[in-house]
Amino acid sequence: MPTLLYNALIRANHIAGLTHKSLLLFTQMLSNQVPPNSYTFPPILKSAATYPPHLGTALHSQVLKRGVLSDPFIQTTLVVTYSRNNRVDHAWKVFVEIPFFCVVACNAMLNAFCTNGDIEGALSLFERMPNRDVVSWTTIVNGFALNGSYEAAIRLFGMMMAHKDVVDCLVKPNEATFVSVLSSCANLDSRAALDCGKQVHGYIVMNEVNLGIFVGTSLINLYGKMGCLNYAVNVFDRMVSREVCTWNAMISSLASNGKEKESLDMFEKMKVEGLQPNSITLVAVLTACAHGNFVREGLELFRSMSRDFKVVPIMQHYGCVIDLLGRAGHLQEAADIIRNMPFQPDASVLGAFLGACRIHGAIELGEEIGRKMLKLQTEHCGQYVLLSSMNAEKERWDRAANLRKDITEAGIQKIPAYSMVHLT
């Protein structure tokens, strides 16, 4: 079989997600002494990115050996592969060897910085790039979002729209750009962020941008988070095609806006339409059950989800079901589930339980689980609280307040309040 056929097969398997098969074909190719060429490596390197890093490195040596390292497609793919292996240092080494400023390679490197948490590195490269296209802008907007700087992401999107960039003044956003900025808006909690999201929506409508799965789902998520349920429903109804994530966003929006019954109805409708609920769907539906006090339905769903939907419960599902039982006062049942969990419960599960114990005055049960929680979280929470108190003693109020904020953000805010555990 000639090189060309191997290349086609490797690529086809890579696209189909059969990364193992595509790697196997490559080894077969070598053992049959069919020489790989520059077309062989991009798909095989991307397949390798899903495996431990040494595979990528081994393929890098093959690239060298076959004398195709100067191929720009291979160089860019190497940057991507090392980045996905969290080796941004190796990605950079490959990148600096690329002789000409190529916008695609720069974008790959930009994304390498962004996905590895080096937003300063990304920004520095972004500012030095001689050319920036819509992918560059989207990557940096999304990079800020990935690193939690949603305001900065929105600001950069604004710069792009206002053509503030002297070099590149004709960049038009596309669907990926909208998705990044809408997601940033949804992660904020201000009127300004909602207004920004609405403006983006307006732009989408005015410019007759296709309301595809990604944009539609992002809009539903934004409006759902901001409490604008009518807008979310409106977008959902207007969409021509919907996927599981679209339904998930709609079910979550209804569940968190007091429409628990409608949320469950939506879940039924989704199943009727032949869609397979996934792990996220079940988190959303269990949330609806917890908020709507549908104890029996929620518990039934939780117990049958592995069988009916092939979704094995993870921490979040346990969190929901403990919340569900806890709110309704079924503390003994909740404690049984915690005791029999196949993995250690985290602070969110135990926190939900302790909250319920406090509300329902179940001191003994609370103590048992509280001890378990302290044991798990001592270094985490204890150190934070201690640090916070020490700062307060020295009148470093701002630092003390920041640490307290960290505790809240880590989702373990219930621990310091649970002083009865310390008394035992």
Add this chain to the structure above:
DNA sequence: TTAGGGTTAG
């Protein structure tokens, strides 16, 4: 035949 950016989670 080949390279870069995107959605949903108590």
